[in-house]
Structure formats: C-alpha cells, structure tokens
Amino acid sequence: MQNFQDKVVVITGAGSGIGRELARQFANEGARLALNDWNQDSLSAIWNELPKAAQGYMKAFDVGNREAVENFASSAREALGRIDVVINNAGVTQQITPTIYGAVEDYEKILQVNLWGVIYGSLAFLPHLREHNDGCLVNVSSVFGLMGCPGQAPYCVSKFGVRGFTETLRIEMRGTGLQVVCVHPGGIKTNIARNAMVNNETAHERFVTHFDKMAKTTAPQAAEIIISGIKRGKNRITIGSDARFIDRISRLMPESYERVLQRGFNSAKFLKKR
Secondary structure (H helix, E strand, O other), X not given: OOOOOOOEEEEOOOOOHHHHHHHHHHHHOOOEEEEEEOOHHHHHHHHHHOOHHHEEEEEEOOOOOHHHHHHHHHHHHHHHOOOOEEEEOOOOOEOOOOHHHOOHHHHHHHHHHHOHHHHHHHHHHHHHHOOOOOOEEEEEOOHHHOOOOOOOHHXXXXXXXXXXXXXXXXXXXXXXXXXXXXXXEOOEEOOOOOOOEOOOHHHHHHHHHHHHHHOOEEHHHHHHHHHHHHHOOOOEEXXXXXXXXXXXXXXXXXXXXXXXXXXXXXXXXXXXXX
C-alpha cells in the first residue's frame, strides 16, 4: 500500500493522542476517514477540524461494547463503500498499583477496552478488509506487550493479549494480501496517564508526573511512524528509542531487565506499602 489517496481508513480512539494525530495525517494523505471515540466532544472536535473530503463517517461509543463495534463496522462499510485500513487504537490505563493491592474489577475494565475492543474491532472489520487483496489491519499494543511492568499487571495482560492475537492472525493471513500490523509504542506524550482509571488522586498525580518524565515521543511523531510503517509493509512497528531498547533487552537479557525493574519498583514512592 504505497499511498492512501481515496482509501477508507478506520481509526478508533481518534479523539485524542495518537488516534487524533493519525486522523490528521491520514486526511493529509487524501484518505476518507471513519472515526470513533468514546468522548463525543473530543470526537467532534477532530472531525470538525478535518477537510470535508476526509469526513466519511463518525460514531461515539465504547469499543468495549461488542454490539456497538459491530454496528460501527457495518455502518461504515455501508456509508463509504469499502474499508481499506483499520486501526484499533483505543485504549485506557490505570494508576500504578501493585498486583497484591489490585482487584478483579481492574482487570475487567482494562481488558474490556484494550483487549476485547481490539478483538471486536478486528473480527467485525475482517470481512470488509478481505473484500480486496490490499487491506491492512493495525492493532496497537505497547512496550508493555513486550515486557512485564511492575504495578501495571492489568494493562500488561491486555497488551500482551493484543500482541498474541495480532501475531496469530498475521500468520493465518499470510498469502491472503491482508497486511496485519502490531504496534508497540514506548512512552508517548499523550493524556493516557492523565485519563487513567484512578482510586487515589495522590498516587495518580505521582503516576502522571512519572509518566510525563518517561515519555520521549510526541503523538505526531508516533502517527508518522505508524503510517510510514504501513507504507513500507512492516508487520511490527516499535515507536521510540525506549521501545526499541525494551524490545531488544527483553529478548536478549530477560532476567537482567526484570532485576532492573524490580529495583525501581521497590524504590518508587508511589509503590510504597499501604
């Protein structure tokens, strides 16, 4: 897929962060867009910013709702006539919480959006993507789909799940013409930490401060890397020097990286025992 002129691109979580920048950049590439976000105001804001030629279809809903995702897929296909690219980008996180202090509900909330949202979106759009032989499905995982991270068990479970699902599907789709891509962003300067699910405001502020210090890549840069990777036919995209380092170290020195993370986990103020 060399260019996106007149291609139909679906993006979930398009109201902020990487999703919003993807919408802007795909519009500049000449694509027609089908956009989703859970927040109607945020979705409308990016929609109204786009040129008329890029405005294809939009709908605000929670991607953790299977029926809503399936309706979105069928409605977008009907409205726009075809689907060329689907980017399952929507995701949420929570404040850092040691696993022993976590609750089952934490996993249920995170997995419903981050993992089930990706599965729902992939399965709902696959028939439309396979109507032609040059479709592309992009699922956004994380560096925490490459390594475990203390205090982020629900998020890691969801992102490892996205990775496993996407890599399995990619193997199955080889030879069909469908490009299946798994994206692993490192620290991206977005509001995902600020919008995290929280139950302790003080701990949340520490989490946001820590995240902001660690974030190395801007959302526009991340979107540009994703689009470039799709054009070049890549099936695995890491974003940021931190993501590339984590990818290498987790494969080459798994025990060493765990010891380093353990020291940080034990010393971080926001992980003190309650």
